[in-house]
Amino acid sequence: MSLFPTDDPDKVPFAGILPAAPRPFVLGNGEGEKSLVFDQLFTILLTGDETEDQYGAFTMQGRKGDRIPAHLHKAAHEIFYIVDGEISVWMDDAADYHSKTTLVTGDFAYVPAGTVHAFQIHNSSKVFGVGTAGFERFFHAMGQQTDLTEPQGVYVPSFDVMRAAGEKYDTVFMPEFQFRD
16 A cells, blocks of 8 residues: 555556556656656656556656755655766764765665655756655656756745645755754
């Protein structure tokens, strides 16, 4: 059973792009469910619907920018695999793990549920991510549906949209959090 809702209106605009069932399929380069969140393009490649509520997979593309606000996911585990580019990832588990690491092409980071984290893109980058099933829809709840193939423009969600997405997908935004750099 998924930790996050899967029968919700966040997927309605994307009907027919992914099979919504565990059956074989192929996506071409640039295909998937796409949303612009701030200045980053998120493309959902696989959801909990296709994996029987096991995991979801997505890419994030962006250009050099500011660090996104600190946040944590109460129930979702998340990975970052750098396909191309360079990003810094901050993580703090509130116990004994505190880090800022710059990741480059081929590097990998794992963020367990409950870990405060943030990232900053240093140059045009593409990241492959995997998370707990259902969490991938968080990007749609935060963003604006698009058919872009490269990140363009900026979509800044309202505070109400961010709060609602955070509540729905167990994400806590912590903009005042101070990482130990």
